[in-house]
Amino acid sequence: MRNILLTIEYDGTNYFGWQKQPNKKTIQGVIEDAIKKITGEDVNLVGSGRTDRGVHALGQKANFKTESKIPTEKFPLALNSVLPSDISIKDAAEVSLDFSARYNAKQKTYKYLIYNHKTRPAILRNYVYYFPYDLDIASMQKSCEYFIGEYDFSSFCSSGSETNSKVRRIFDCYLTFENDCIAIYITANGFLYNMARIIAGTILDVGVGRIKPTDIPLIIESKDRTKAGKSLPPWGLYLVDVVY
Amino acid sequence: MRNILLTIEYDGTNYFGWQKQPNKKTIQGVIEDAIKKITGEDVNLVGSGRTDRGVHALGQKANFKTESKIPTEKFPLALNSVLPSDISIKDAAEVSLDFSARYNAKQKTYKYLIYNHKTRPAILRNYVYYFPYDLDIASMQKSCEYFIGEYDFSSFCSSGSETNSKVRRIFDCYLTFENDCIAIYITANGFLYNMARIIAGTILDVGVGRIKPTDIPLIIESKDRTKAGKSLPPWGLYLVDVVY
Numbered sequence: 341m342r343n344i345l346l347t348i349e350y351d352g353t354n355y356f357g358w359q360k361q362p363n364k365k366t367i368q369g370v371i372e373d374a375i376k377k378i379t380g381e382d383v384n385l386v387g388s389g390r391t392d393r394g395v396h397a398l399g400q401k402a403n404f405k406t407e408s409k410i411p412t413e414k415f416p417l418a419l420n421s422v423l424p425s426d427i428s429i430k431d432a433a434e435v436s437l438d439f440s441a442r443y444n445a446k447q448k449t450y451k452y453l454i455y456n457h458k459t460r461p462a463i464l465r466n467y468v469y470y471f472p473y474d475l476d477i478a479s480m481q482k483s484c485e486y487f488i489g490e491y492d493f494s495s496f497c498s499s500g501s502e503t504n505s506k507v508r509r510i511f512d513c514y515l516t517f518e519n520d521c522i523a524i525y526i527t528a529n530g531f532l533y534n535m536a537r538i539i540a541g542t543i544l545d546v547g548v549g550r551i552k553p554t555d556i557p558l559i560i561e562s563k564d565r566t567k568a569g570k571s572l573p574p575w576g577l578y579l580v581d582v583v584y
Numbered sequence: 585m586r587n588i589l590l591t592i593e594y595d596g597t598n599y600f601g602w603q604k605q606p607n608k609k610t611i612q613g614v615i616e617d618a619i620k621k622i623t624g625e626d627v628n629l630v631g632s633g634r635t636d637r638g639v640h641a642l643g644q645k646a647n648f649k650t651e652s653k654i655p656t657e658k659f660p661l662a663l664n665s666v667l668p669s670d671i672s673i674k675d676a677a678e679v680s681l682d683f684s685a686r687y688n689a690k691q692k693t694y695k696y697l698i699y700n701h702k703t704r705p706a707i708l709r710n711y712v713y714y715f716p717y718d719l720d721i722a723s724m725q726k727s728c729e730y731f732i733g734e735y736d737f738s739s740f741c742s743s744g745s746e747t748n749s750k751v752r753r754i755f756d757c758y759l760t761f762e763n764d765c766i767a768i769y770i771t772a773n774g775f776l777y778n779m780a781r782i783i784a785g786t787i788l789d790v791g792v793g794r795i796k797p798t799d800i801p802l803i804i805e806s807k808d809r810t811k812a813g814k815s816l817p818p819w820g821l822y823l824v825d826v827v828y
Binding site: 463519 | 593594595640642660661664669670671672673674675701702703704705706707709711762763
């Protein structure tokens, strides 16, 4: 028996999110089917966490246990040969049998892409959030710093979250530019439900002048979801990396 | 009567190229339909040139004549409201009545994106050419310089080209990196049929060591299509800009 950890890229556009659901096409379900095709085994693929419908991943991590004789380094090409083109296994590594991609995750990085141009994108339509209005980038950058630290992030959590403690530590939060977009990167020891998208929405509120960067600590302190910005749509969000 | 010049971005994935064809979805055809919807007029949309099936554009230019009263600056939003999401009008400008987006084009820039990683892309699957083998980037960069100048580019032209003279001037040709890909930019006063894709394929041949950078002048001189590299697939190619 081996425990295999996969690194996975996917385009979430045409999936009902990560988690397996009856009669719905999900990332987990489709990869489990692919594993069955090449190993003959019914496995339970444990992801580092769920991603919502429409959310993308550049480096999702997930592990499964197998009795198959396929060499570990052959899994990416073997799985990619049977997976649809919008999911790609980027890497495979053998890990100890007690390793869990979910419970051993130490930090995750998400990015949110905002397409801030007057007219809508064509090529990036499913991969960025289109926001055509003027933004105060300097204030947005400043606001990012206030998210760094260990706080109760109840204000940045949609209802439906299963976790008890809403305390998370954000190691890094910054704004940069890539691929003609504004990119907001957030690295934390864990994310509450919709947390990355609500933080991005709150930083956008700073950008349009609805709130000030110095309001962020007050919003965190309030533990009141209504004080933070709205949750931006899923198609601008990417799970970039998971660290163990 | 006004003559309107549009700047157009499109995702070529689901189109049979630029040029209107009966019973096939083309960029030109779909935009002409959109213009009819907002002006009521049957126009002839003159593109700067055709792009092949699957080729993308960030800054295609095309003009049409109209009697409509719609203010020029309103055309992008008006057209985008009736166009499918994979085509976007980025700009509109009024030009003189004798202006032709095709005949007045002074230079065009194309880029070709090569995804040079061991495993295939998921998110970029329709937007880059996946090439998993080792490449000698320095030699590829060097080879670019040999394309700059005015030459008969017969070696870099697929049959089916309508033009008589195969002489074109390449103003610039260079390799850079963007969005996790190798990007080859080529700016010329005009492009022969498949010229950008064959130049990219020849630079790739340099990258794998099949030919040397110093072979490029000999290949140009030979005027023999069989001496150059193969034409890379359309989905890695972008019409970036047209200058008048």
